[in-house]
Amino acid sequence: MGRRRSDERGATAVEFAFIVPLLLVLLIGIAEFGHAFQVQGTLSAAAREGVRAMALRNDPADARAVVRTAAASLRPAVTDAQIRIEVVGGTAATCPTTGAGDTAVRLTITYPKPYLTGFFGSEIQLTGTGVMRCNG
Structure with missing residues (x-):
């Protein structure tokens, strides 16, 4: 009966060795996803x-300054x-001052977010x- 227990302990160690890399990849993936989600927000x-x-x-210069201030934590x-x-x-290249009608302005930020660990690559493009x- 003593021999059976030592065999089971060896099997447990082998199973643990198989599972640990998967758990580490999962943990790193969760951390990377959470960071990307925060940066996207x-x-x-x-x-x-x-x-x-x-x-x-x-x-436009003021709008860019507002963006840089709002994203200062990045x-x-x-x-x-x-x-x-x-x-x-x-x-026009800017909003009309009067009679804007359906004219709208679109602002897009393209940001290369570096990964925290580098495990999945060097960066991912977020927008x-x-x-x-125009004119509110």
């Missing part, structure tokens, strides 16, 4: 803030090159988009 909120500033104040920081502002339904009718 920050990008979406920053895009909404930036598009609101652009639609109401009609100043590392690496969001740059102006990652922020795209476009007027939809109009012919945040906001759309608002």
